[in-house]
Amino acid sequence: MHTQDNRRTAAEVLVDQLIAHGARHAFCVPGESYLAVLDAFHDRDLAITVCRQEGGAAIMAEAVGKATGQPGICFVTRGPGATNASPGLHIARQDSTPMILFVGQVAREMRDREAFQELDYRAVFGSIAKWVTEINDPARIPELISRAFYTATNGRPGPVVIALPEGMQSEHLTIADAPAFEPVETWPGLTDMVKLQKLLWAAANPVMLVGGSRWSQSACAAVARFAERFALPVATTFRRAHLFDALHPCYAGDLGLGVNPKLLARIKAADVIVAVGGRLGEVPSQSYDLFEIPAPRQSFVHVHPGAEELGRVYHPHLAINASPTAFAAALEGLQPPAEIKWREETQAAHADYLAWSETPTDVPGGLNPGAVMVWLRENLEPGSIVCNGAGNFNTWLHRFYRVRGYGTQLGPAAGSMGYGVPAAIAMQRLYPERRVVALSGDGDFLMHGQEFATAVQFNLPVIVLVCDNGLYGTIRMHQEREFPGRVSATTLRNPDFAAYARAFGGFGATVEHTADFADAFCAAEASGLPSIIHLKVDPEAITPTTTLAKLRAQALAKSKG
Ligand SMILES: Cc1ncc(C[n+]2csc(CCOP(=O)(O)OP(=O)(O)O)c2C)c(N)n1
Numbered sequence: 001m002h003t004q005d006n007r008r009t010a011a012e013v014l015v016d017q018l019i020a021h022g023a024r025h026a027f028c029v030p031g032e033s034y035l036a037v038l039d040a041f042h043d044r045d046l047a048i049t050v051c052r053q054e055g056g057a058a059i060m061a062e063a064v065g066k067a068t069g070q071p072g073i074c075f076v077t078r079g080p081g082a083t084n085a086s087p088g089l090h091i092a093r094q095d096s097t098p099m100i101l102f103v104g105q106v107a108r109e110m111r112d113r114e115a116f117q118e119l120d121y122r123a124v125f126g127s128i129a130k131w132v133t134e135i136n137d138p139a140r141i142p143e144l145i146s147r148a149f150y151t152a153t154n155g156r157p158g159p160v161v162i163a164l165p166e167g168m169q170s171e172h173l174t175i176a177d178a179p180a181f182e183p184v185e186t187w188p189g190l191t192d193m194v195k196l197q198k199l200l201w202a203a204a205n206p207v208m209l210v211g212g213s214r215w216s217q218s219a220c221a222a223v224a225r226f227a228e229r230f231a232l233p234v235a236t237t238f239r240r241a242h243l244f245d246a247l248h249p250c251y252a253g254d255l256g257l258g259v260n261p262k263l264l265a266r267i268k269a270a271d272v273i274v275a276v277g278g279r280l281g282e283v284p285s286q287s288y289d290l291f292e293i294p295a296p297r298q299s300f301v302h303v304h305p306g307a308e309e310l311g312r313v314y315h316p317h318l319a320i321n322a323s324p325t326a327f328a329a330a331l332e333g334l335q336p337p338a339e340i341k342w343r344e345e346t347q348a349a350h351a352d353y354l355a356w357s358e359t360p361t362d363v364p365g366g367l368n369p370g371a372v373m374v375w376l377r378e379n380l381e382p383g384s385i386v387c388n389g390a391g392n393f394n395t396w397l398h399r400f401y402r403v404r405g406y407g408t409q410l411g412p413a414a415g416s417m418g419y420g421v422p423a424a425i426a427m428q429r430l431y432p433e434r435r436v437v438a439l440s441g442d443g444d445f446l447m448h449g450q451e452f453a454t455a456v457q458f459n460l461p462v463i464v465l466v467c468d469n470g471l472y473g474t475i476r477m478h479q480e481r482e483f484p485g486r487v488s489a490t491t492l493r494n495p496d497f498a499a500y501a502r503a504f505g506g507f508g509a510t511v512e513h514t515a516d517f518a519d520a521f522c523a524a525e526a527s528g529l530p531s532i533i534h535l536k537v538d539p540e541a542i543t544p545t546t547t548l549a550k551l552r553a554q555a556l557a558k559s560k561g
């Protein structure tokens with residue numbers, strides 16, 4: 001609140017900066033270390049989502065950053081609040097997502113005595129965050145918050161951490177707000193684009209890989225038009241399937257975990273690779289096996305907004321330092337060759353993708369997660385958003401769901417369990433009119449499942465699908481491959497997840513047979529409540545293509561041979 005002489009508390013100035021820079025939401029768990037900020041929330045136009053654990057709050061902020069390209073905002077208390085928030089920061093780091101985490105800090109006059117819950121955030125988050133600072137002088141709030149928005153979004157986006165000492169937040173001052181930040185585009189040079197055109201004109205079978213962040217709906221549409229004009233096959237990299245319409249005639253598939261072997265063969269056989277936006281990290285590069293390091297055999301074009309990523313792992317034949325949004329716009333100026341030699345290859349690549357994703361494979365047990373994914377792809381309204389966490393249950397999503405639009409599928413490329421529920425809650429807060437589904441595993445769900453209470457508190461009708469196989473299945477899979485028959489710490493005894501939903505004030509249903517899924521989903525929708533559908537998955541159904549028993553037998557046979 002402004003006083004008569006226009007003085008505001010530092011905390012009020014801070015919250016006003018967030019609003020001036022375009023923030024509409026903040027996610028938090030309160031703490032006595034930032035009471036003045038909580039007070040500033042009281043009469044300001046910022047939607048606050050109070051959460052149950054800082055990990056969930058930080059993931060929600062990361063999901064906002066991922067979906068909108070604007071920094072997601074999270075507030076937590078010092079010490080345990082800050083360390084609890086670290087998963088969100090780590091995901092933002094690995095997934096190149098803009099976010100700003102504010103942490104209450106001990107009063108300035110107590111610093112360095114290891115006061116109650118005191119931490120040095122520069123040291124704690126130094127290797128996770130893109131930038132860490134502490135604001136000691138309230139007069140620098142407009143400057144430092146403006147810098148935080150620029151730093152989080154510029155180049156390769158990432159997380160920023162700002163510590164707010166307690167007494168500082170309550171000081172009064174008169175100061176003007178900073179002007180709204182504008183994300184800085186990095187444009188490709190004309191020479192870069194001419195070189196790219198030449199490479200493509202000389203190519204025999206090029207492939208484009210899209211990934212990373214700094215995309216938008218119009219940038220994705222521009223890439224789709226480019227792909228069509230050049231008849232260029234396009235694959236999306238791990239957990240970036242929303243960047244290219246799965247039913248576009250140029251879509252070649254998802255380069256993540258459990259990849260279609262035909263897609264891998266195509267990429268290996270390509271003579272030109274155009275990798276746009278991503279880093280081609282461990283998962284899409286198939287444990288750094290897909291391309292030679294440091295110099296790929298193919299002509300390797302790497303387009304990335306962060307100059308420091310170019311040449312970091314792969315020696316690029318052509319390095320283009322550009323944000324995907326700017327690069328996509330520049331693609332409109334390229335002309336395809338008079339005769340496109342690879343047109344039939346592209347048609348074959350899309351046909352391979354359709355065949356790979358069309359029909360669920362047979363798996364043991366009454367409930368086939370692949371069939372559930374096919375039902376969702378055929379029945380969810382366009383624009384529905386599916387959020388997922390980490391675990392083998394996702395292999396069915398990535399293979400069978402067919403993502404159709406920008407921002408309609410959010411997952412952690414960082415592979416952090418528990419992502420789905422908080423991300424879904426954040427998406428439902430942002431887009432109340434859209435259907436939002438979270439896909440979780442039984443292990444995965446309980447990492448941040450308590451945020452279901454947040455969904456209930458804010459009347460957010462997310463529908464959570466919990467794939468319960470009674471296992472930390474992914475790890476059991478690796479265990480059976482490497483230490484067959486020696487089960488260790490991978491079995492779970494689970495609660496009744498439908499009853500859990502009801503206990504929180506939501507809707508719950510249990511499904512044991514594929515045929516019953518549609519009715520359960522429709523009942524969840526009809527309830528209008530946050531819902532959990534407990535899917536009983538046979539533990540043997542470990543992936544769409546193999547079982548635990550087969551993995552064990554193969555590993556035992558190998559060790560004997
Ligand atoms: C926060 C976190 N802790 C641990 C892991 C390691 N991990 C990866 S998948 C997995 C098991 C996932 O189990 P569940 O959610 O039940 O899915 P399932 O693999 O059984 O389908 C574990 C423990 C991780 N990726 N993230």
Ligand SMILES: [Mg+2]
Nearest residue numbers: 441442471473
């Ligand atoms: Mg499981």
